[in-house]
Amino acid sequence: MDVLVVAAHPDDAEIGLGGTIARWTEEGLDVGIVDLTDGEPTPRGERHVRLAEAERAADILGTRRLLLDLPNRYLMDTIEARVALAQVMRLHAPRTVFAPLGRDQHPDHLAASQLARHARFYAKLTKTDMAGDPYYPPVLLQFATSHLRKVFQPAAVVDISDTLERKISAVLSYRSQFELREEAVRETLTATARFYGVRIGVRYGEPIFAPEELAIWDPATLLPG
Numbered sequence: 682m683d684v685l686v687v688a689a690h691p692d693d694a695e696i697g698l699g700g701t702i703a704r705w706t707e708e709g710l711d712v713g714i715v716d717l718t719d720g721e722p723t724p725r726g727e728r729h730v731r732l733a734e735a736e737r738a739a740d741i742l743g744t745r746r747l748l749l750d751l752p753n754r755y756l757m758d759t760i761e762a763r764v765a766l767a768q769v770m771r772l773h774a775p776r777t778v779f780a781p782l783g784r785d786q787h788p789d790h791l792a793a794s795q796l797a798r799h800a801r802f803y804a805k806l807t808k809t810d811m812a813g814d815p816y817y818p819p820v821l822l823q824f825a826t827s828h829l830r831k832v833f834q835p836a837a838v839v840d841i842s843d844t845l846e847r848k849i850s851a852v853l854s855y856r857s858q859f860e861l862r863e864e865a866v867r868e869t870l871t872a873t874a875r876f877y878g879v880r881i882g883v884r885y886g887e888p889i890f891a892p893e894e895l896a897i898w899d900p901a902t903l904l905p906g
């Protein structure tokens with residue numbers, strides 16, 4: 682697997698990183714989303730509906746989708762949860778892991794951020810009962826789906842001018858969550874993408890965050906497209 686996106690809830694990865702995911706899969710990269718919980722209960726959602734919506738969103742973005750089924754709203758960075766996520770990393774050997782930013786009002790998002798960091802470390806352990814071979818994902822980056830009303834300084838901004846519409850379609854596939862406020866969601870996603878796009882001189886952008894130094898693997902990426 683090229684990229685594993687760790688999300689607390691189905692729709693987090695789409696909201697925070699959907700435009701970038703669509704760009705990767707257009708280039709033929711193998712991108713997986715692991716939802717730590719099923720995201721339910723919510724006021725208008727049901728498990729089977731939410732899972733179907735998540736599959737639809739994954740189809741739109743061209744990704745695979747896994748569900749760990751940890752407890753929504755009570756997600757914790759426990760030993761068992763670390764082991765479960767570490768096994769996903771060992772079995773799929775992603776080159777890059779994306780986790781939630783970890784500066785947030787939502788306790789599940791905070792827990793998911795910590796959990797991803799700790800699972801990455803656990804994934805390399807030897808002499809354990811964990812499935813798969815020891816593996817340390819070389820790159821850990823972060824995406825934002827923060828409930829804090831605050832602008833965080835990104836490490837980089839990805840040009841998603843050509844994939845914003847797919848991102849919006851993926852997010853709106855969660856009809857149980859957004860059906861009653863589609864226009865507001867579209868407006869918010871577009872305005873946010875425009876805000877970040879302006880930062881790098883393109884129409885629409887998506888911020889990424891780096892808990893470690895951001896490596897430039899290919900210096901050609903420093904040249905405008």
Ligand SMILES: [Zn+2]
Nearest residue numbers: 689690693826
């Ligand atoms: Zn969430």
